[in-house]
Amino acid sequence: MPETLDSLLAESRDRLKEAGIEGAAIDARHLISGLLGLSLAGLMARGGEPVSPQDAARIRAAIERRAAREPVYRILGEREFHGLTFRLSKETLEPRPDTETLVDCLIPYVRRIAARKGCCRLIDMGTGTGAICLALLAAALEARGFGTDISEDALATARENAKRNGLADRFQTLRSDWFETVEGRFDIIVSNPPYIRSSVVGELEPEVRYHDPAAALDGGNDGLDVYRAIAQHAGRHLETDGVVGLEIGFDQKHAVTALFQAQGFRLLESAMDLGGNDRVLIF
Numbered sequence: 685m686p687e688t689l690d691s692l693l694a695e696s697r698d699r700l701k702e703a704g705i706e707g708a709a710i711d712a713r714h715l716i717s718g719l720l721g722l723s724l725a726g727l728m729a730r731g732g733e734p735v736s737p738q739d740a741a742r743i744r745a746a747i748e749r750r751a752a753r754e755p756v757y758r759i760l761g762e763r764e765f766h767g768l769t770f771r772l773s774k775e776t777l778e779p780r781p782d783t784e785t786l787v788d789c790l791i792p793y794v795r796r797i798a799a800r801k802g803c804c805r806l807i808d809m810g811t812g813t814g815a816i817c818l819a820l821l822a823a824a825l826e827a828r829g830f831g832t833d834i835s836e837d838a839l840a841t842a843r844e845n846a847k848r849n850g851l852a853d854r855f856q857t858l859r860s861d862w863f864e865t866v867e868g869r870f871d872i873i874v875s876n877p878p879y880i881r882s883s884v885v886g887e888l889e890p891e892v893r894y895h896d897p898a899a900a901l902d903g904g905n906d907g908l909d910v911y912r913a914i915a916q917h918a919g920r921h922l923e924t925d926g927v928v929g930l931e932i933g934f935d936q937k938h939a940v941t942a943l944f945q946a947q948g949f950r951l952l953e954s955a956m957d958l959g960g961n962d963r964v965l966i967f
């Protein structure tokens with residue numbers, strides 16, 4: 685009997701379970717549908733169809749990578765964020781659903797500024813895949829965005845993601861170590877900086893520790909190094925009535941608020957992520 689999608693799905697799920705992967709069944713479905721270019725519903729509907737030996741081999745190879753704790757979307761090479769699709773690369777953090785909260789919080793500000801001024805200039809510090817900046821540009825036609833990163837590989841990835849989402853004409857990249865080469869003023873400064881304490885980075889789950897770039901995770905001894913840098917420089921690069929939007933670690937709301945208040949900023953809003961943790965601050 686030829687192998688069917690259903691039998692390969694069951695085999696894959698069992699292999700991932702045996703490897704101790706939580707959510708083995710979901711991961712198997714995402715990997716197989718992603719590799720075959722099917723939706724999850726499409727995969728279920730075609731369960732009885734035969735799989736070619738080539739496809740079966742590709743799927744088994746991907747399942748082995750997942751069994752070795754490589755994240756699903758790293759294996760597929762791209763993932764969805766806020767309705768757009770982003771290619772991932774070695775030096776980019778995988779966009780997280782929790783970060784969509786930051787985008788959702790900032791969209792009203794971007795639209796309000798764009799409506800008032802006819803445009804809105806935003807800058808995303810440490811843009812990685814470009815996910816935050818590009819999702820904001822997609823939400824407001826008058827917005828223009830700059831993505832900074834210290835990694836050329838990340839900037840190339842962000843530019844490619846701008847192109848594939850039809851946003852390249854409003855997006856530019858800038859190689860910079862945080863504010864080092866940034867000039868001019870912006871209506872919105874946004875960042876999901878590295879904010880994990882150096883001593884904790886080594887304890888993160890293997891999917892994060894070995895597959896997300898350390899430079900996107902490690903926020904120094906107390907995890908606050910980059911917030912300090914942003915708080916110190918943001919004032920010089922912000923328009924009057926401009927806004928700073930930040931993702932933060934679950935226990936950093938008070939410390940980060942204090943850093944920004946010490947520089948004369950006012951907390952406008954904070955928000956929690958899908959898990960009920962403090963995740964977003966707007967100054």
Ligand code: GLN
Binds near residue numbers: 780878879880892
């Ligand atoms: N939220 C990320 C994690 O789960 C950390 C991202 C960051 O440091 N900005 O590891």
